[in-house]
Amino acid sequence: DGGITQSPKYLFRKEGQNVTLSCEQNLNHDAMYWYRQDPGQGLRLIYYSQIVNDFQKGDIAEGYSVSREKKESFPLTVTSAQKNPTAFYLCASSIDAAQGTAKNIQYFGAGTRLSVL
């Protein structure tokens, strides 16, 4: 099953702890995204990255951090500053915006469910 792999599937965080969610893609996509999914609120963008070594804050970046050291990897760290981390986290990727009509279609991972102990 290629495409986008998120791990772990379930994650538990203790008070004051930072946790890191993994997202790897083998689609050779340039852009990657992190969303948070909460019931009744849809998907909200946390961070995104259009190229390696560059990333931008989304709508709800506070309490989160990311890195993009490799094209295929875009890990998300949920820091202790995020006071309400319990949610379903989705990673997505899309082809370079310069690739004509194929651009803007995002492909999603299976998600990581984060809970607080």
Place this chain on the structure above:
Amino acid sequence: AQRVTQPEKLLSVFKGAPVELKCNYSYSGSPELFWYVQYSRQRLQLLLRHISRESIKGFTADLNKGETSFHLKKPFAQEEDSAMYYCALIDSSNTGKLIFGQGTTLQVKP
């Protein structure tokens, strides 16, 4: 401000009945809109996009700029259509960011 609104949290219909999932948007210019679907225990996936003007799994969606709507329709619902449906809009910043609606759960009863 750019926004997507899906007014119904839950839509429940019987098998064989017509389905319309509503989506309204706020956008200056020419929007690019999508419908994504999430079946139970499956990942979120693209259902259709308005620029393709195609029918997928019997679903169609027409962009109505006058009413700023992009409703998803199917003439005869099937039980396997039961899922969460999200309407989404591409952000105008040319970064590929998607703006999602709140989602509508479609429940098709036998």
